Amino acid sequence: xxxxxxxxxxxxxxxxxxxxxxxxxxxxxxxxxxxxxxxxxxxxxxxxxxxxxxxxxxxxxxxxxxxxxxxxxxxxxxxxxxxxxxxxxxxxxxxxxxxxxxxxxxxxxxxxxxxxxxxxxxxxxxxxxxxxxxxxxxxxxxxxxxxxxxxxxxxxxxxxxxxxxxxxxxxxxxxxxxxxxxxxxxxxxxxxxxxxxxxxxxxxxxxxxxxxxxxxxxxxxxxxxxxxxxxxxxxxxxxxxxxxxxxxxxxxxxxxxxxxxxxxxxxxxxxx
Amino acid sequence: xxxxxxxxxxxxxxxxxxxxxxxxxxxxxxxxxxxxxxxxxxxxxxxxxxxxxxxxxxxxxxxxxxxxxxxxxxxxxxxxxxxxxxxxxxxxxxxxxxxxxxxxxxxxxxxxxxxxxxxxxxxxxxxxxxxxxxxxxxxxxxxxxxxxxxxxxxxxxxxxxxxxxxxxxxxxxxxxxxxxxxxxxxxxxxxxxxxxxxxxxxxxxxxxxxxxxxxxxxxxxxxxxxxxxxxxxxxxxxxxxxxxxxxxxxxxxxxxxxxxxxxxxxxxxxxxxxxxxxxxxxxxxxxxxxxxxxxx
Amino acid sequence: xxxxxxxxxxxxxxxxxxxxxxxxxxxxxxxxxxxxxxxxxxxxxxxxxxxxxxxxxxxxxxxxxxxxxxxxxxxxxxxxxxxxxxxxxxxxxxxxxxxxxxxxxxxxxxxxxxxxxxxxxxxxxxxxxxxxxxxxxxxxxxxxxxxxxxxxxxxxxxxxxxxxxxxxxxxxxxxxxxxxxxxxxxxxxxxxxxxxxxxxxxxxxxxxxxxxxxxxxxxxxxxxxxxxxxxxxxxxxxxxxxxxxxxxxxxxxxxxxxxxxxxxxxxxxxxxx
Numbered sequence: 001x002x003x004x005x006x007x008x009x010x011x012x013x014x015x016x017x018x019x020x021x022x023x024x025x026x027x028x029x030x031x032x033x034x035x036x037x038x039x040x041x042x043x044x045x046x047x048x049x050x051x052x053x054x055x056x057x058x059x060x061x062x063x064x065x066x067x068x069x070x071x072x073x074x075x076x077x078x079x080x081x082x083x084x085x086x087x088x089x090x091x092x093x094x095x096x097x098x099x100x101x102x103x104x105x106x107x108x109x110x111x112x113x114x115x116x117x118x119x120x121x122x123x124x125x126x127x128x129x130x131x132x133x134x135x136x137x138x139x140x141x142x143x144x145x146x147x148x149x150x151x152x153x154x155x156x157x158x159x160x161x162x163x164x165x166x167x168x169x170x171x172x173x174x175x176x177x178x179x180x181x182x183x184x185x186x187x188x189x190x191x192x193x194x195x196x197x198x199x200x201x202x203x204x205x206x207x208x209x210x211x212x213x214x215x216x217x218x219x220x221x222x223x224x225x226x227x228x229x230x231x232x233x234x235x236x237x238x239x240x241x242x243x244x245x246x247x248x249x250x251x252x253x254x255x256x257x258x259x260x261x262x263x264x265x266x267x268x269x270x271x272x
Numbered sequence: 273x274x275x276x277x278x279x280x281x282x283x284x285x286x287x288x289x290x291x292x293x294x295x296x297x298x299x300x301x302x303x304x305x306x307x308x309x310x311x312x313x314x315x316x317x318x319x320x321x322x323x324x325x326x327x328x329x330x331x332x333x334x335x336x337x338x339x340x341x342x343x344x345x346x347x348x349x350x351x352x353x354x355x356x357x358x359x360x361x362x363x364x365x366x367x368x369x370x371x372x373x374x375x376x377x378x379x380x381x382x383x384x385x386x387x388x389x390x391x392x393x394x395x396x397x398x399x400x401x402x403x404x405x406x407x408x409x410x411x412x413x414x415x416x417x418x419x420x421x422x423x424x425x426x427x428x429x430x431x432x433x434x435x436x437x438x439x440x441x442x443x444x445x446x447x448x449x450x451x452x453x454x455x456x457x458x459x460x461x462x463x464x465x466x467x468x469x470x471x472x473x474x475x476x477x478x479x480x481x482x483x484x485x486x487x488x489x490x491x492x493x494x495x496x497x498x499x500x501x502x503x504x505x506x507x508x509x510x511x512x513x514x515x516x517x518x519x520x521x522x523x524x525x526x527x528x529x530x531x532x533x534x535x536x537x538x539x540x541x542x543x544x545x546x547x548x549x550x551x552x553x554x555x556x557x558x559x560x561x562x563x564x565x566x567x568x
Numbered sequence: 569x570x571x572x573x574x575x576x577x578x579x580x581x582x583x584x585x586x587x588x589x590x591x592x593x594x595x596x597x598x599x600x601x602x603x604x605x606x607x608x609x610x611x612x613x614x615x616x617x618x619x620x621x622x623x624x625x626x627x628x629x630x631x632x633x634x635x636x637x638x639x640x641x642x643x644x645x646x647x648x649x650x651x652x653x654x655x656x657x658x659x660x661x662x663x664x665x666x667x668x669x670x671x672x673x674x675x676x677x678x679x680x681x682x683x684x685x686x687x688x689x690x691x692x693x694x695x696x697x698x699x700x701x702x703x704x705x706x707x708x709x710x711x712x713x714x715x716x717x718x719x720x721x722x723x724x725x726x727x728x729x730x731x732x733x734x735x736x737x738x739x740x741x742x743x744x745x746x747x748x749x750x751x752x753x754x755x756x757x758x759x760x761x762x763x764x765x766x767x768x769x770x771x772x773x774x775x776x777x778x779x780x781x782x783x784x785x786x787x788x789x790x791x792x793x794x795x796x797x798x799x800x801x802x803x804x805x806x807x808x809x810x811x812x813x814x815x816x817x818x819x820x821x822x823x824x825x826x827x828x829x830x831x832x833x834x835x836x837x838x839x840x841x
Contacts, residue, residue: 015665015691017684018708038388041381045447051440058438084316087309094306129550133429133517137534142328144321147313221429224521228316238433246434250426257425475619476657476723480730481646481674486681490670494661 062243069251070244074237078245081230082252084147085219088229092151092219093212096158103159104166105192111170120163127160136222147228154215154222161214165207166200173199205271209264216260220253336543365544372529372548379525379552382443382518383511386450391504394420394455398462404474405466405492420463424456428514432523441522449523450511457510458503465499466492501567509560516549526552569595570616570734570766575625577611577790585611587790588625593734593766598757600777601770603787604810609770612787613736616768617649618642630733647674650727652756654739656719658726660712664703667711667722668694671729690729697725701755717748721755728759735760735767742772749773753780774806 021027071078106112106120135156139149173196181195223231230249237245287295321328334342339361341348348354399405401416432449439445469492477491519527526545533541570593577586585608593599601609614620616627618634627634634645650671658667672690673681680686686694698707701721706714711722720740727735740756741749753769757780760767771777777784778798786794786801786809793808794801 013692013695014688015686015694015707017666018663038385041385044378044381045385045443047444048440048442055439062434062438083312087312090306090309091313129553130546131513131517133520134530134546134549138332141332142325144318146316146318146321148317148322151313217425217427221427224429224433234430235433238437241437250430253430254422254425258421261421470655470657470660472653472655472657473659475614476651476653476726477659477670477673479617479619479646479649479651479736480671480726481643482670482681483643483673483678485678486673489678489682490659490662490666490673494659497661 062247065243066247066250068244069248070242071248074233074242074245074248077233077236078230078249078252081223081233081249085216085223085229085231086256088147088150088154088219089212089216092154092158093208093215095151096155096211096215097162097208099155100159100162100166103163104170107163107167108170109167110173110175111192111196120167124160124163124167127156128164132157132218132222133225136225136227140226145226145228150219150222150227150229153227154218157218158211158215162204162207162211166204169200169203170196202271206264206268209260209267213257213260213264216256217253332539335539336546339540365540368541368544369548372526372545375519375526375529376548376552378443379515379519379527380512380556382446382450382523382525383508383515383556386447386515387454387504387508387511389447389451390454390507391458393451394457394459394462395500397455397459398466399488401459401463402466404469404471405488416459416463420456420459422456423452424460426453428453428511429518429521432518433521436522441524443524446515446518446523446525449518450515453514454507454511458507461503462496462500465496465503469495498567502564505560505563505567509556512556513553516552569593569628569630570768571626571628572612572616573626575612575615575627576623577608577615577620578623585790586615586622589787589790589792591785591792591795593768595733595766596760596764597766597783598760598781599766599768600781600784601768601787602772602774602777602784602809605772606789607787608790609787610738613651613738613768613770616736617646617651619651643674647730648733650730650732650735652720652723652727652735652737652740654742656711656716656723656743658711658719658722660710662711663707664698664709664711664714664722665694665707668698668707668725668729671726674730694725694729697728700759701725716744717752720744720748720752724752724756724759728763732765735765735769737767737769737771739770739772741776749776756780774801777801 019027021030103120103123106116107124109117112120132153136149136153139152143149143152177199178191178195181191186194219229219231220234221231223229223233224235226232230253234246234249237243237249339357341357345354348357397416397419400407400412401420403409403413406413406416428449431452432445435445435449439448473495474487474491477487482490515525515527517527517530519525519529520531522528522531526549530542530545533539533545572589572591575586575589576584578584589608589612601612603609611620615622616629616634618637622635625635629645629648632645634642637645659670662670666684669684669686669690672686676686676690695707698704701724703718703721703725706718711719714722720743723740735756737756741752744752753776756767756769759765769777769781778801781798784794784796784798784801785792786805788809794805
């Protein structure tokens, strides 16, 4: 091979990998901007060294506690909170899924008439804009402390999440099938049931199971602002520095998420 | 398809008898559990509060968006002082909005630095977790997967609670909390992307006699680069939202302002904060959509 | 010289893809490997560079036993055997040049390759090869922006970049249209002759195999059932390899165009421009 290269070589041809941004000035400006931003952002972190050193002890304490979770001393609180989280999850997911179907249908541009489409899209945009915790603060202020406010929070965010994804799925379906069903003289509802539903149902089930999982995880934090569930127990345990109980609660949460993931995986394999 | 013979006609059913019975029982069982959950929640609810919710909601809206003097509007109008009050109202909110600038910038810093840190931890974990790049499927892969699931199961707010206790309140706790939560999310999507790469290309690089690291940098990374960038930007967008509330537990950003406004029942300030958050979220969503379109 | 003896590959599910294959390939010999899908053609060539680990048997390349090599030894040995793939297997998001230079990965250190600091000799060589396969001037294009035939040419250039002793070619034409397939086979044959390379070309298309190779191996259900020059691969023999179809009814290949396609390098220009 080396022989051929010396024959054809007239002058050495340099080769450099072509850069992603051809204009060198723009490229360097971008690099400098990124570095400058990272420096600025990092510099704005106020680091309190004595507090960090103090934190080392706490960290050690916490890791020790993580290995020796204490389910016993706060068991009744933990159990009540856990069951409350589970019930909130079940109620919010079932209601949220049920409500997200009509809104999702309404927000699909290929099925809904214009005014319905706009109303549903607005509902989705508003429900998605705020974090669950912020919704929970508002609902707690309206409905008072307790799981009801939490359930409403989770229902609203479930609608925002599922409604948008369903609408996008429906907009992406194979339209030939719908036309084929339409050609048999089917009504709008028959069209939805025979042509649209079969195309979106597997993913819809998958997404609902995923949302069940998310709702449980969220139910563990909205308690921090008083909306019921295991989050309240968790916050109390943190405030009292009862790391053993904290670790017990975290293990319970992680274990449940694992279980959900396993079960939903099994269901998905059966359904899809 | 189950087809049964009934007398002399053939009947088609969606499910055969056994399937139908099982299906019916499962459905009934789930419905019963859900109904029981409804009852538990209903028992735990103080219904008077719920019935008064519209009132409370209206009251809240008034406190958030209307000035205290709004009942006196006709009086003020007659006195010709209304415009003074209106100007004062907007001046105060404007001043408060300016106060929010620093916490808002902090919020964006928390989200960005947290995402960068999270992605930095997630990428090596993803390679260890992907079936086709892991050094060992029996030992390393399960550990990597367990770490990813653990990170994902714990909400960033819980990580923040923990970190505020350990390293003290402030941005640092927020950044690390965001990072720890992002590891699971990015790691999962990344290792799925790695498992979907074209193995032929990887074999081609391998068959040149390339070393393990060279196979990774030539055969694998170019294939996942767009997914990698897309995932990071997507998570950054989510993290902006998350960062807005971390302050509620003391982990820096605009949530701290929200917490103190709520504690002092200053609903007028709360409404300004909500608008600020809304603007930031909408902006970040737009930036992320643009950026993702540019990289993929 | 490549000597394969008693090569057997058993997959974990018990399926035997190769049931003891013995074959010797001389230096510079152009060998076609034909046989029905699932006969073990791909497995055979992948066993040679151990992308698939053989279960039993020995493979010697120039008296070096390949099956027992450790990782470093295998890397060194792989430099001597270049592979060309059916789906081109280019790194699609990298440029043509990076793909061609990736043939040198076995000889370049990690950090040099990471920052694309390949030796100038390699770069010169890559330019020369790109010219030879008819892709002059396309070195900064992204690989996935090329047509199928062009991508396969990049694959060929990458393989030659390794300066190998033998080419392992897996279905080089299966993803190409008939005309491009002929061009690519012609190019392969020319380059092998020019560089004195041996090659095992695993191919579905019997007429192409007959036209361009010196020797044909027929593989059926993991066993070698034919080994001989193209002339001996008559229509009576084919059913033995492919099963009971009547091969005499195979429409004869259109030979008119073939001569000028094979003889000139100019044909490439059309597709490139």
